Amino acid sequence: MGSVTIKHVAEEAGVSLQTVSRVINNGPNVTDALRDRVRAAIDKLGYVPNMAARRMAGSKSYLLVAFNDREPTLEKWRAGRGSDWVAQMLLGAMPRCERDGYHLLIELLDGHSDRLHQRIDAVVSSLRPDGVILTPPHSQDTSIIDQLERRGVAIARMSPGSGDERGFRVVMDEQEAAAVATRHLIALGHRRIGFLTGSADYAVSAERLAGYRAAMEAASLPIRAEWIREGEFSFESGLETAEALLTLAERPSAIIASSDEQALAALHRARGAGLAVPRDLSIISFDDTPPVSFSLPPLTAIRQPTAAMAERASTLLIEGRGIDPNGSPAHVLPFELVIRGSTAPPHD
Amino acid sequence: MGSVTIKHVAEEAGVSLQTVSRVINNGPNVTDALRDRVRAAIDKLGYVPNMAARRMAGSKSYLLVAFNDREPTLEKWRAGRGSDWVAQMLLGAMPRCERDGYHLLIELLDGHSDRLHQRIDAVVSSLRPDGVILTPPHSQDTSIIDQLERRGVAIARMSPGSGDERGFRVVMDEQEAAAVATRHLIALGHRRIGFLTGSADYAVSAERLAGYRAAMEAASLPIRAEWIREGEFSFESGLETAEALLTLAERPSAIIASSDEQALAALHRARGAGLAVPRDLSIISFDDTPPVSFSLPPLTAIRQPTAAMAERASTLLIEGRGIDPNGSPAHVLPFELVIRGSTAPPHD
DNA sequence: CTGAAAGCGCTTACAG
DNA sequence: CTGAAAGCGCTTACAG
Incomplete structure (x- = not known):
């Protein structure tokens, strides 16, 4: 709908598209005066960059995809007993993503289906996320890591187990x-x-x-x-x-x-x-x-610490561009022993 | 990287980009022979359309955004008591979206903040979703409906209350x-x-x-x-x-x-x-x-029936393009009285 | 029924 | 420090 584009901003500020782009992306080499002028134009027009266009032009997609095991996830939601791993992931990851203008997309993956890789390829190809969060059991699936690595997608693996040290790994002990x-x-x-x-x-x-x-x-x-x-x-x-x-x-x-x-x-x-x-x-x-x-x-x-793990995974994906996590140590988050009423000294 | 594009498919099938596009989008006027040839090429190359490019070229974004009230939502997640409205929305909406190649994005909205409209504009401008699911209290906020209508965004409102009959409305009685x-x-x-x-x-x-x-x-x-x-x-x-x-x-x-x-x-x-x-x-x-x-x-x-309502909202948004829901009757989904142990005849 | 051209809104090298 | 050009991968009118 006659939306505001970078072109309008450029006209309003009397500069080139290029300069507007630099201001938006905090690029270097812009004088304060120009920057202010552009910012003012952006505010005045209420300009927000179109993500699809940015992505197309080769920038980040500002999209993170979190893959979750389909059946257990749906099953728990259906049961309605509140055993909610996904909610905790959202709690940790969503606000974190929002902070940097990212969006988190939850996607379901079939456990061991033949079409597992096909599905992953489809999601990656169509969405081009900047990073993917993997949860068990997919986070430990070497063939998935292979596939994602081949595609050049950054990976954060929650509870990936040991052995394969590729990607960012976020764990508890x-x-x-x-x-x-x-x-x-x-x-x-x-x-x-x-x-x-x-x-x-x-x-x-x-x-x-x-x-x-x-x-x-x-x-x-x-x-x-x-x-x-x-x-x-x-x-x-x-x-x-x-x-x-x-x-x-x-x-x-x-x-x-x-x-x-x-x-x-x-x-x-x-x-x-x-x-x-x-x-x-x-x-x-x-x-x-x-x-x-x-x-x-x-x-x-x-x-x-599911929420904390998801938050960390997001942070690593958002801030870790260009860093090669392979072989670097896993990020260990603290668990907690919550003592309630089901433990006591033995009776006999 | 070096991903498969429509161009590769066109070459492989020996047709124009145009024809490939028509096949992908189930467009009319393609002979069966050609269609099969294109489909074969797509399968062979594992081609999946890039959503950003489609969106840019003026097609659907295949994105649905569900706005939820920030504080109550985060609060419930934090409490960890399992009172999970969002999970039920995901249960209903996600598989439905997936079925048609859509993706669902959960977004948090501050209750009454000044920046409410700004935030909505930002999300709509940057993501260009094909539709927006509104939940209480935002689903009944006339100024939000105004805003979204102005932007030409399709709306599905869950439990919107009465009075304003714009957008698809999904309710229980x-x-x-x-x-x-x-x-x-x-x-x-x-x-x-x-x-x-x-x-x-x-x-x-x-x-x-x-x-x-x-x-x-x-x-x-x-x-x-x-x-x-x-x-x-x-x-x-x-x-x-x-x-x-x-x-x-x-x-x-x-x-x-x-x-x-x-x-x-x-x-x-x-x-x-x-x-x-x-x-x-x-x-x-x-x-x-x-x-x-x-x-x-x-x-x-x-x-x-939260899951069912979210599913219906998704369906309406996905299938209802071009339909003007304004003034049409609300979609009423059945609730249920679940009788458990807290009700009995009065004692006295 | 099929194709060549234009353009969506940006960013990325490349000049100046 | 700033700008003009090319191009990302598609779809949409428009021809033929």
Whole structure:
């Protein structure tokens, strides 16, 4: 609609397009007088650069795309239980993007579909984002990193696991978090501590397990193979693995779950087995999404700094142009052990 | 880099750019043979149109912007209680957008700031979205509609209230919802029913109140002025207004709250006053976000079809090009009364 | 039914 | 320190 363009501004200020462009982009070599004149014209006309045009002319797109795993994301939204990783990402990343005139686009990606790469290519080709935020499990998918690298797209990977050090990596110390949880239980007097692992295709799963092992060993506590139950992050998986743990002849007096859902499922199973939490069984969960603070009792949990991680990822993508992050150290953000009512000294 | 453009496709297929463009956009007048040849070339090269270029050349931007009220939105994310309206919008709108190659951008808008219009102009000018989804309270802000109309931007308004019939309007029947809630209580035997109003600057607040009034009158039940408490949607406001209601000489045996937060606050106050819910006091809330199903007892609530509304809004914006929605009827989506444990016959 | 030209609003080298 | 030209990748009228 007869919108204001750089041309109008140039006329109003009596300068060339070129100069206006330089002022907009804080380019060098503009006298203060001219700059002021241009700024005044911009304000007067209410000029705002057209992003599509800027992008076309070869500048930044001012767009960041955050890819999220489709099914778990939709599933959680549908369930309406408030387990909202995406909301936390928005909380961290959106205001950060806004501050520098960027926009954040959430995109859903199918876990392992054949068309995964096709979809990524389509998004990158059509949107030309200045950077892409990858979340698990895609953040650890080497073939995706390959693809994005080939396309020359900057990457920030949240919780990417170890091994591949390409792109900006933003993490919390998963291993230490699990160790802290374990030590908390040990300090309470627990010796038989069970562990429910997360989905095998998420790198954090192995890291959390390693932290548990390390802390148990450091305390010279035995680790029985039957105490470690391999599962997935889901409630259903939690039901199954917790059940297996609770029906053991010598059952653990405490359980560390690799997700909130699993922990909630463990709580459910404990109740079913007539075990009082935390009296007969202590439970610690991972992530600390809303439902765990509403449960009875509310759960002790490792809080993942999702918002802070997303903010950092955005910052790195916005400010890190030209920097080669490859091989540089990961950005480690602090987690927190939130102690609530599901942990106590063992009863027996 | 060195990305595939329409030019490459044209060469590969041995046709003009023009023809490729026609095929991409499902334009008329292309022979099947040519179309197939072009499609084959597109597939072979993995061509995806550059959105910035399309936009520049005067086509759609394939971008939808959803404006949300900044502070309440951030506040809820920060609180981490899972009261997530935005997540429900994403659930409804994102897959719908994706289906037609659109992208949804969430943007935050300050409630009443001077720079509100400036911000909207900036977003519209820089992004050139094909349409804008407005949510309360902005969806009922006449000056915003004016502004967007002037700019020629298509608008879909969620819960816009009555009066201004411009743009696509997607609503639930707020008045009927409140009436249904009221009738549910009446059917249970309640005669003294209190009502906590929502924020005055949200049109739904007045509508909900009107529904309550209508249902009470239809049942020939008295409406005492002191039973209607004007407040805001927040928990704090709920504490205050519920307190006022519960300390009345002749206190209501049931309360309808205009938001989940208020209802939770009422529950809190009831507990403080030694009243058992639902034995001594029934409570119904509005919206049905996650926390109300976690409370003790879980609350009976009117469920707002937020995801469905966002989906409809997207559909209207995507498919409704060229249609003038002004003055056409609003799109009414069904709400639901979810009966849980906070409502029962009055005790006395 | 198909194609050559102009132009969208910017930025990037390149001159001066 | 400032400006005239070219070009980004498309689509839109306009020819043929």
